[in-house]
Amino acid sequence: MYPTTLTVGIIGCGNVGNILAQRQNAFRITAAYDCIPERAQEYSEKYGAKPLSDFSEFLAEPVDIVVEAASVSAVREHAIDVLLSGKDMIILSVGALAEETFRTQLLAKARHLDRKIHIPSGAIMGLDNIRIGQISRVDTLFLKTTKNPKSLGIAEQETKCVFSGTASDCVRQYPKNTNVAISLSLACGCDANVELWSNPGETKNMHEITFAGEFGDAYIRIRNNPAPDNAATSSLAALSILSILENLKNPLVIGA
Ligand SMILES: NC(=O)C1=CN([C@@H]2O[C@H](COP(=O)(O)OP(=O)(O)OC[C@H]3O[C@@H](n4cnc5c(N)ncnc54)[C@H](O)[C@@H]3O)[C@@H](O)[C@H]2O)C=CC1
Ligand SMILES: O=C([O-])CC(=O)C(=O)O
Numbered sequence: 001m002y003p004t005t006l007t008v009g010i011i012g013c014g015n016v017g018n019i020l021a022q023r024q025n026a027f028r029i030t031a032a033y034d035c036i037p038e039r040a041q042e043y044s045e046k047y048g049a050k051p052l053s054d055f056s057e058f059l060a061e062p063v064d065i066v067v068e069a070a071s072v073s074a075v076r077e078h079a080i081d082v083l084l085s086g087k088d089m090i091i092l093s094v095g096a097l098a099e100e101t102f103r104t105q106l107l108a109k110a111r112h113l114d115r116k117i118h119i120p121s122g123a124i125m126g127l128d129n130i131r132i133g134q135i136s137r138v139d140t141l142f143l144k145t146t147k148n149p150k151s152l153g154i155a156e157q158e159t160k161c162v163f164s165g166t167a168s169d170c171v172r173q174y175p176k177n178t179n180v181a182i183s184l185s186l187a188c189g190c191d192a193n194v195e196l197w198s199n200p201g202e203t204k205n206m207h208e209i210t211f212a213g214e215f216g217d218a219y220i221r222i223r224n225n226p227a228p229d230n231a232a233t234s235s236l237a238a239l240s241i242l243s244i245l246e247n248l249k250n251p252l253v254i255g256a
Contacts, residue, residue, distance in 0.1 A: 002064050002248050009033070009063035009087070011078060012070030013043035015230035016092060019238035020067065020245075021047040027245045031061035034070070059085040065248070067241060072096045072175045079117075083109050088116040090241055094179040095171035097186060119187075120241050123234035124180045124207050126220045128256035133188030138213040141188050143167070143181050146197040146206040151232035152177055156198045163196040170194040176232050180207060205234045 006027035010017050013034040021029050021043065032049040034040040040051035052058035059081060066082045067090045068075055075096030082089050083106075097103045097119075110117050121127040133141065149156045152174065156162065163170050167181035168191055177196070184192045188211075205224040211217065224234030247253075 004249065006065060006245060006248060007031075007063045008245065009058060009061055009066045010043075010049065011058075011066065011068045011074055013039040014069065015227050015233055016069035016238045016241070017043065018046075018229065019227065019235070020069070020241060021049070023242055025246060026249065031058055031063055033058040035074070055081070063087060065090065065245075067245075068092055069238075069241070072171070072179075076102060079106055080109050083113050083115045083117075086113070086115075088118070090118040090120060090244060092120060092122060092179070092237060092241065093175075094119055094122065094182045094186070095175050098168040098171050098182045118244055119183055120237070120244055122180050122183055122240055123205060123222065123224055123237045124183065124209065124220070125222050126209060126211075126218070127183055127187050130184060130187040130209075130211060131256055132215060133190060133211075133213065136214040138188060138190060138211075140210055140212040140217075141184060141190060141192045142194075142210040143184055143192050144195045144197065144208040144210075145178060145180070146199050146202055146208075147177060148202050148231065149198040149200055151205065151226070152196070152198055153232075154198060157200055159197065159199045159201070161195050162198050163194065165194065167192040167194050170196060184209065205232070 007030045008027050009031040029049045032040045032043045033052045037053040044051035065088045069092045072093045072095045075093050167185045170178045181194045207222045209220040227233045227235045
């Protein structure tokens with residue numbers, strides 16, 4: 001069981017890492033790792049977490065849970081070692097789990113070590129009940145994401161569909177922008193269909209989910225405010241991690 005005040009180790013001292021540190025309540029971030037050591041150092045000066053530039057030293061820190069808020073490659077490089085060090089983990093760069101061999105290895109390790117990997121709802125709503133896809137018929141799971149071209153890292157000046165295909169192919173091309181597509185796929189147990197739109201007039205990060213099956217049908221539209229230090233990331237993504245950390249000890253479990 002977790003203690004009353006959780007201790008957290010953070011991988012990634014960027015936009016999300018900073019939001020989490022600014023809103024510590026039921027938890028304390030005590031260890032910080034970033035592949036750019038100056039970022040971990042600066043983070044430490046601002047928030048008091050111990051900066052670690054060597055990942056094995058980070059793993060030796062006695063934290064209750066590790067939060068990844070870095071990149072798909074950080075998950076591939078470090079997630080199995082985090083589990084091996086005896087810690088549960090929250091993974092935000094969910095796109096890493098699109099690759100089947102890696103996902104199978106990671107989940108087998110977690111099962112073997114009796115550790116939990118939390119996938120936050122991130123920048124979308126409704127992920128809880130999309131899990132019914134694992135136990136009932138699904139006819140449609142479709143995500144349409146619309147962002148400003150600057151967030152997508154492209155120079156497109158027209159409103160345009162820049163990707164149409166499966167979630168796993170989409171996150172390979174846009175690993176910083178479509179992690180939510182993999183969260184939906186993992187929840188439902190099938191590869192979601194995705195369209196990614198670039199719109200120079202869009203100031204929000206918009207996700208429209210269409211889900212239909214045995215239960216009926218649903219359409220969920222989320223119009224996210226971009227986070228202050230990284231417009232490609234929605235503020236909701238950091239808030240969803242905060243809600244996991246704040247609720248880990250709560251005896252009342254809300255949602256599917
Ligand atoms: N699941 C979801 O709904 C969402 C997921 N994300 C993902 O969350 C992650 C964090 O987002 P932001 O904080 O906005 O990004 P950011 O770019 O502001 O910060 C990332 C930080 O992680 C560090 N980093 C990158 N690769 C690393 C590695 N291999 N090892 C250690 N440190 C590494 C960077 O130096 C940087 O300081 C990104 O991968 C982003 O795509 C973002 C929004 C929604
Ligand atoms: O923050 C968002 O709107 C979604 C995002 O970047 C992702 O899923 O990677």
